[in-house]
Amino acid sequence: MNKSELVAAMAAKAEMSKKDTEKVLKAFEEVVTEELAKNGKVQLVGFGTFDVAERSAREGRNPQTGEPMSIPASKAPRFKAGKALKDAVNAK
Template sequence: MNKAELVAAMAEKTGMKKNDAEKALKAFVDVVTDELVKGEKIQLVGFGTFEVSERPEREGRNPRTGETMKIAASKAPKFKAGKALKDMINA
């Protein structure tokens, strides 16, 4: 499902206009992004948790030359599904 299909499905399910559903989706994405940038965690009970995972600096290897190199520390967004979502998928 792409963004347009998601917006259409949200509009149909809620009875909103597609334009309003798109605004709601954009607002959700913006809020989640802003909170993750601040290092906060967003927990939607029954659905899941969005959080930032910190990856430490590590040593890697260049596959072409075999030479070792340092891979810088970084942060990555992470989603962990909640129990209710897992149960619905596995039912």
């Protein structure tokens, strides 16, 4: 499912126009992005949690040459699914 298909499905479920639904989705993306940029987290009970994972600096190897190289520390966004979402995905 791509973004336009997601907007159409959400609009149908919420009985809203696609234009308004797209605004809501864009606002959600912006709020989550801003919160994660501040090292915060967004927790949606039953759905899951968006947070930031810290990756420490480490030594790696160039796969083409086998030469050692330094990989700097970084932060990565992460999503951890909640119990209700896991249960829905695993329902038979």
